[in-house]
Amino acid sequence: MPRRTPHNALDEVRTPRRFPGFLKVASVCALITGLLSPFSSAVAVDATPTAAANDYCGGQCSDILPPGENGNATLAQILLNQAFGTQPGHAEDQLGPYADLAKGYPALTDDKVNTFFDDASFGVPADQVASAEKPAGRGDVTIVRDKKTGVPHITGTTRYGTEFGAGYAAAEDRLWLMDLFRHVGRGQLTSFAGGAAANQGLEQQFYRNAPYTEADLQAQIDSAVAKNGARGRQALADVDAYLAGVNAYIDASDSGRYFPGEYVLTGHKDAITNAGTIEHFKVTDMVALASVVGSLFGSGGGGEVNNALSLLAAQAKYGVEEGTRVWESFRERNDPEAVLTVHDGRSFPYAQKPDDPKGEALPDAGSVTQEPLVHDRTGSAATSAARSASTRAATTTLSSARRGMSNALVVSGEHTASGHPVAVFGPQTGYFAPQLLLLQEIQGPGISARGASFAGLSMYVELGRGQDYSWSATTSGQDIIDTYAVELCQDDYHYLYHGTCTAMDKVEQADSWKPTVADGTAAGSYTMRVWRTKYGPVQYRATVGGRKVAYTTLRSSYLHEADSIVGFQMLNDPGFVKGPEDFQKAAQHINYTFNWFYADSRHTAYYNSGDNPVRANGVDAEFPVWARPAYEWRNWDPATNTADDTPPSAHPNSVDQDYYISWNNKQAQDYTAAPWGEGSVHRGNLLEDRVKKLVAAGGVTRASLTKAMADAALADLRAEDVLPKLLKVIDSSQVTDPTAAAAVGELRTWVSAGARRTETSAGSKRYADADAIRILDAWWPLLVKAEFEPGLGSDLYTALTGNLPIDEAPSAGHGPTGSHAGSSFQYGWWSYVDKDIRAVLGEPVRGPLAEKYCGGGSLGGCRDVLLTTLKQAAGMTAVQVYPGDDQCSAGDQWCADSIAQRTLGGIKHYRISWQNRPTYQQVVEYTSHR
Template sequence: MARRTPRNVLDRLRTPRGFPGFLKSTAICILIAGLLSPLSQAVAAEQVTASNDYCGGQCSDILPPGENGNATLAQILLNQAFGTQPAHAEDQLGPYANLATGYSALTDAKINTFFNDASFGVPSDQVASTENPGGRTDVTIVRDKKAGIPHITGTTRYGTEYGAGYAAAEDRLWLMDVFRHVGRGQLTTFAGGAPSNQGLEQEFWRNAPYSEADLQAQIDNAVAGAGARGQQALADANAYLAGVNAYIDASDSGRYFPGEYVLTGHKDSITNAGTIDHFKITDLVALASVIGALFGSGGGGEVNNALSLLAAQSQYGLEQGTKVWESFRERNDPEAVLTVHDGKSFPYATKPANALGQALPDAGSVTQEPLVYDRTGAAATTTATGASTTAAATAVSSARRGMSNALVVSGKATASGHPVAVFGPQTGYFAPQLLMLQEIQGPGLSARGASFAGLSLYVELGRGQDFSWSATTSGQDIIDTYAVELCQDDYHYLYHGTCTAMDKIEQKNAWKPTTADSTAAGSYTMRVWRTKYGPVEYRATVGGKKVAYTTLRSSYLHEADSIIGFQMLNDPGYVTSPQTFQSAVQHINYTFNWFYADSQHTAYYNSGDNPVRAAGTDPEFPVWAQSAYEWRNWVPGTNTADYTAPSAHPNSIDQDYYISWNNKQALDYSTASWGDGSVHRGNLLEDRVKKLVAAGGVTRASLVKAMADAALADLRAEDVLPELLKVVTSSTVTDTTAAAAVTKLQTWITAGARRTETSAGSKTYANADAVRILDAWWPLLVKAEFQPGLGTGLYTAITANLPIDESPSAAHGPTGAHAGSSFQYGWWSYVDKDIRSVLGETVQGALPQKYCGAGSLTACRDLLISTLKTAAGQTAAQVYPGDDQCSAGDQWCADSIVQRTLGGIKHGKISWQNRPTFQQVVEYTSHR
């Protein structure tokens, strides 16, 4: 199989520098002999056993495409020429893909056909290799035959972490290097000036424009604020880095370092000239800043919110326009699916009765602050003003938008009486994967699971001795926008009445031409103006006064703080119960939903540093940068403040079941996401798990089936299409084209409304015409239903807050094509509420007016039939126009998941599934 990405770093990885036409050269044979994986150098296998495993063989996991994310130059060239795969580069991709067609016949005994056995240790007959990294006698890395996962066992804490660093570099050195440069805004200097590389560094550096001093200060502050655990974390990080650097030195002298270093000009394949820079501790913070921006930072859309509010007020007037805006915002929709569904309320970021300090922009005055300056070279034709429009940046950022799910069932509803959980994060599909698997056992450390490459000194998502944990992105609002009044010029602002200069933070990048692509030499400078209230993102006027809109994130300057929570999760002496689990994740300052299961209990906790805002301020909109509207006890130099108490965060122990698919957490808990209404992706899990729990006797297999079935469901078809067809068929459909389309859509609903192949590997959808019709119909019907009533300006403004569609082919969605994750963002709830209102059904939290046909059932029906007829007449080539991966009209390919290349190895497409990337299936049989 093969895996691809929009061209980013790999724009340069086509032909090795200095070796034109190399793929036709016999030199490849020499490289095959000399540059194969260092795994072949491992010492004789020996048995490793674990006596601290309480899962009873009932823990499983999977992480496609494979554990091995490093490849020598020879392996890259063989892969690109012939599709040959290095060992363990894609051996988890097939089992992962096959669940889509194999889940219906799943039994507990068959689970490890589609997952890895995640038991601790490696049976003696499954040991593939054993090594003592750096010649150390206090740590051993054993790799298993099936997946090549490193099982790290140390007799000292230092040795254990040294082994973790060594194993990380063995499996992800190139990726780690790429992302430490992304975090510093230096990717183009490191990997070339391709537009996609520029897009990656621009997207992330704007959010965290740190100097080297900023990075070091975050480490110092995190350590100082955490006492003995902080000192231990620092020691662990230094040992981990020593292991990483030991592998760099060993692979350099042995000439088995990742081949991408040759292909990007950092190493010479003949003379071995050139260097691979050692990692240092500030690199870990740079890496963490990228991961935090991707997965753990909710909020920040206040300016866009203000623009859509102003559009609503312009369309309807102040009072009615505000009411309309609030109805579409759905801050606290009574029909929203909830993770904590026992009725308990957790008020946060709620709407004040009378908003204070609001700083809405004057109409037409908002401009985005430019990021790029002094551009030279051929790439000057590429525009980049913040969030990149390049395919690579879209691909990586797609991981941020559609992430993660969890299904957790209490033992009261299971066949065994023990809780069952199926959960994991959706981190996107990449080659190599952003996450890596490992087991780590040593003094004060006992865990197996997934960690982000370069941050794997601790397991971040996985299992301990007698419990498992996982996370989904929660998205509650920890980012606020402040309007700082300008004085003197555009680069001075009022801070507590004093005219204060903004800090100018710059990153200058230059790149050289290569023979690997057509990118010419060039350079540019990224510049961010930073205030005490955070970086400047927009400029505008408010009441005629010139302002800069700044973005303040509670985790800004605190990217390293969460290390303490992860340390606790890996400490078998700390997490021994659901209560201690909740205590551990309270130390994680990013916005996540955390789930827990052991043999007796389940638990949930929502993490993040939720700032205590000034009374009366509305977090949905910009506020004035004045002391009265700042976070309580905010200290700008360190960006610390008062945060809401742990008990105020949504939390629960032993609820009958939990589901999460980035949906609303609890009553009165406002997230920064639009679309938490009556129809949400979380309903696909809620409906299935609730039914299982009501029937009782839940097993690992039945819960996996529920997840897999939801992963193939078309949310629109399952939860909205039946209502639409009620309107369409409220009278006889006389138009033959529309009537035929209705029949096909109804047949698809009866069959389960899933996007599934006719048979495994057929690459053809069952109910293909119905799928095509709905894909074409949805954007047409949404526009026809809402634009006339909202007006073009307001309709366009709301689509900037919430895209109308996110189908798997992503023709109109934010994730980009071939990203897997789908149906997170769309107007499903709006259509559902409006259509039910037109039908005269009961709607809680209804929109303030009826939009379809202006409320007339007859007019609404005519509108739907007209747009349905148009959609049915569109050909597959029109609906699926093709791209660099697929020919026009190839429906299966348009939906397919592509492992997007961040290195030199490619893998093949797999059929669409809407599920986590890393996933666990667990049921513990006992407890310590």
């Protein structure tokens, strides 16, 4: 029988808000119709607890994933939520504790950790069992859900039954989201969910990078299975069983009429007659899903064309030699002041700048155009407004998840109170309703794990814990993508491949949509078209030395979206992972770019995963190169997109370092070709400074490490690490202007108080130090522009901001993450400002910028620039600094920063106060080991 937790309709009543994103309630008629849809009957509770497998955490493993485990809702539940704000059971119950840590962390003790997190022990105590079911009547698997969170605990006596149960539970909790994402991965979202701008933007965003045919998807499965022997065959069997469970739930929910209500709102099902179909899942859908997840979180690199454009701008201003020197100083590709995850002095050279670059194919000035993706627009798709809106929607919906991803704090037992390692870690996957991840426990033959998995890919736990170890990941971003300039021949759709004029492969996806209850967009259609070469899809066109070229992007994980499955299978296998070395071997089978962290009762470990291609000698990974044999990846086979990869020992790795921190910062010394902005000030410093201090004092506990994370989560990086130096310049003379003097006083008080963005009291929705925060939010973009643009010139300054945005404050809707996204301060010019200001002050700077920019390099001139812009910022009102949006009134500072659970389905949730932390998070300290 299906799981449907009863709830009080008056619980958690929230003020209804406009429904952004995919769905809108159309009319009272729809409400009445929806209320006629039957709820499924409640499941009888079996008081028998699940049998907990060997659990060596001693009750000291905790985790949390907002907003809640239940991501499915019937039509009636959706419409009640829209009308009255009521919540389905377990849809929102993890949001409050997650939010409360922002005010509760100063008083945190070990015995209060689970006030803000959930107990992540294996099994469910008998008095905490909410429901138990045998999915599809199977005798070899049981799904038990606990009363507090509704998380599924899946216990199987056979491998097939275990995975069947995992699929069934996933569909119970995330069927609509799974369906959305398989259509996103196939470039078929608009035909599935309607032609809203957000839908158009999403499918276009991913289809350009992964334009797979059905044959491509199947070939990736065949390849992953073939190259992994018995484990590959087991993985395929697990997927088949998992899909059988998903499809069994589809059939049961269809016949019982308790399927997600979004199917009615998008026209796939009829609320009265039940006509319509929910398509079964097939194995190739899993690859489509994986391609979306990989594109969001595990495909570092690229951007070579943009790099070339900013280099050309620098050379145009300064000349080739000096312009290159200036560009390199801003690129900071191996900055000696960058915070490192592996800080033991070892070097891991990768993608370093060659002494004599070979094969570069820089575009002629003004010749670059982006390859059009969308063709043959009709109806609502024909308007240019829809096109621009869809692009913005893509930027502010799922691409925000790609920007701010994950942190980790891990301390070895040598420095803890108990002598056992302590870890606080998790991925920042954005805030969505329903959440992209789901929680589960899986116990069966060869599988013993609890934690989070991406919806639709939850045949294994992807981030979580085993019997006596936990693991997590942060996005690493090292470069596994290269851009090739393929020389055109005959016409724009033929290119030279090894001297032969070769036709490009045209891949198209036609999408059309009709108006639905959930979509106010008129009927329309378009065709997405991608031209593929052996060097990957075409992204841009240009001329190089007057010759017409197409710029293509080739990533090592292209055509290999399914390869990582064996690595996750190993991480779930208690017979495989028995210590840190086994953990590292498992992570070596994951081809996406992640930093992996591990803790058990005795050891900690780290490994940087990804198929790092071995580039030809002399190739600079920062820029496009000619598509010629001399510049291809070593032993590259275009038919399978395989090549030589760097060996595991060349990847940053470590066991039992004193501590590890990661917030998407630089991994290790000489590990280059990572994202822009890894310089002297990075948000990783917020963790480094706090954890280093804890380790120096010793006696680290779960509570103290969690407090360090939470404190960093509320810190304004600019205020903590850069503002004191700006004030030092201003303090070089007395401030006589009263407006500027008052602003300086506000800022100084804020810095002295800790430079945090936090409420005056829990739930007040007002910031302490509100004026100082407003002033800095207004000042930062003004001072960066005034500091650098006069020296760089407008063209170069603009080009460099295209490589690295100047700001990513919580409220900065203009920044790369977008508004209400939580994650902040990953991308910005804080390092540039820091290095420049220190140089002007005459302080030592390792890896300085090529010139002094602030005020022409003089202290007095710099002070004038800072005071002029500060006075301008201080005069800006809250309404000017926080202009308002569809969530907030203009001038509402707290709301502008607040985190919104972005709707991907029919249920909405309330906003929470800003904090910069992982979405799913674990706090662990194992007491013993097998």
